[in-house]
Amino acid sequence: MTVILVPQRGTYKLILFDGRNVRETGVFSLTRSSRGYRPTDLKIRRPGRRNYSNVPTKRLIEILRQDEVRVTADDPALNAFLGDFQIAPAKASLCRICLLEDRVTPLKKKNTARFGREQICMDCAERELRREMGYLGRFGDRSSGHVRALLESYRDVDRVLALLQPDQRDRTQTIFDRLEASRPIETSHIGDIAVPQEFARASGVEYLTPVQQLAVNAGLLEGQHLLVVSATASGKTFVGEMAGLKNLIEGRGRLLFLVPLVALANQKFLRFRERYKDIASVSLQIGASRLNLPETRPVGERSTRAQIVVGTYEGMDTVFRNGRSLKNIGTVVIDEVQNLEEPERGHRLDGLIARIKHTSPNAQFLYLSATIGSPGVLARKLGAGLVRYDSRPVPLERHLIFCEKKKKLQYVKSMVREEFGRRSSKGYRGQTIVFTNSRARCHTLADALGNNVARPYHSGLTAQERRHVEDLFTSQKIACVVTTAALAAGVDFPASQVIFDALAMGIKWLSVQEFNQMLGRAGRPDFHDEGRVVILAEPGATYSRTSKVTEEEMAIALLRGRMEEVAPEYGIEGSSEEFAANAVVCRGDEGAIKRAEASMVGTLEPVLPVLLEHHLVRRQKGHIELSDLAKVMARHFIGVERLLLVRRLVKKMDDPLQILAEIDCAVPGER
Known part of the structure; x- marks a missing residue:
């Protein structure tokens, strides 16, 4: 048993501690007499009891002589009293706030925080912070976690409280982080890297930009899959061009360059056609418009057999969803890959990437983005290395x-x-x-x-x-x-x-x-x-x-740059749409469909039972056969909920425009 003595402004707290639990607590005073300091008014109670009982002071002497004695602070009167009875106490480093609540918490380096002029345990420090946060307002789980992380980092309650009490604002205490200025990166001349000379001459580039150099250093020209994150106009597109044209000229396959918008696709097509006209054929693959207007007319060759195919996500996905495929693809560039997190089209881009991987398993995949949440996590899910360049000219x-x-x-x-x-x-x-x-x-x-x-x-x-x-x-x-x-x-x-x-x-x-x-x-x-x-x-x-x-x-x-981890969320609608599209590309091979799903960033809902229930597919000996309606789902980018809604409306209405209006007003699941 250990006896802990806690000086408390004229009185002393007594704690009997067995190493795990507090057995008894007490309080006493010291009065100076002709014989020195002697205890008076000793009161003791057991844990769980509210009231103290008066105890003869000789009980205190018996306790002190029988057990190990520790004191939490130096006190002249207490030292004199213990010295008279030849008791030599040891110093105890304990959390004072815990002692007030009849708990014993030794203070060690890993579990202490400064609070005013003293050290307290981390549990008490957290309680103090929560109390202050309760006064200030309703904090959510993320911010509470952030405050705990600050406490772990600073080990100083007052410093963290400065964030919660702006009346005491101090610039040195409110800093979240500091982004240092970018160090200059020495870049190579285009002629000094391992690209074909005809490409180097046609590129119009003399020296690489920093992000291009980092990509080359990360294995771009050795076939490595990469997620490249860098600011707009930093040269990410040329990263794709370097790998794509190198692979094309050296016989490893064609370049597929995908972007989210028709305007961007047109821009890239015109640029590539002008720059590489003496090296490769270039075509454009975008969704066809039924309106014959100047702004909707094709601006270039629409063949999928060109050596460089530029397309929109949906324009290229239409090729796969209609049962066709692209052969001899050596490089796939997915520009603006942060679109994976968009509610409407994220799952479609995710499915498209999986379908291209299925049809072109040996292609090099390059994913480009200006800003993306948790890029390291996304890179791992995509099976790619991360190249990140944050340009900052001043701290x-x-x-x-x-x-x-x-x-x-x-x-x-x-x-x-x-x-x-x-x-x-x-x-x-x-x-x-x-x-x-x-x-x-x-x-x-x-x-x-x-x-x-x-x-x-x-x-x-x-x-x-x-x-x-x-x-x-x-x-x-x-x-x-x-x-x-x-x-x-x-x-x-x-x-x-x-x-x-x-x-x-x-x-x-x-x-x-x-x-x-x-x-x-x-x-x-x-x-x-x-x-x-x-x-x-x-x-x-x-x-x-x-x-x-x-x-x-x-x-x-x-x-923290973590607005959302880039991972498409799938409901029944999106999952059934992607399942049908994958089934088309995989020719109904159930094993291949599962492998395609496993390569996706998001996780599909188990939709096969739903499709079987509504007789949209048939399953036999590892083969999935799509019905005509399921093929419509794949071809027209709709899922089972929307398909069933259309089927119900067709039975009740004859006017196609009215059916379309009802569909738009009763959008299922994922909108």
């Missing part, structure tokens, strides 16, 4: 502050003023862009800051009014512009600081791509030494009644 500090909406204005004012009072080594004053979610809020914030400090800037202003604000800002006559997230792409002010008053565009949360574009406005190498981003997030706040995510949770998700 960027990112800060997260939790606060109520009514306090946001107060902190915007102080941060704008502080930033405008600084000058960079280039001689420029610090200026701020504030992003918010509505035009009305733009005016509210700008008016509160003052006309000589800030101006609103949004699409509701005339072109002349916007140019006037631009002139005021670039000439450093105002400290701040307040603009909407919807205008983020068109805002090109040389700001050193970006503040997020809201994380929504209207009532819709920002995407990771939009958020990164906006925070990228902070810090210009020709003007500033560093950039700063500050998010003011209100715990529990949201902009839509249907949203289950709160503002502070969204802030953490955006800062």
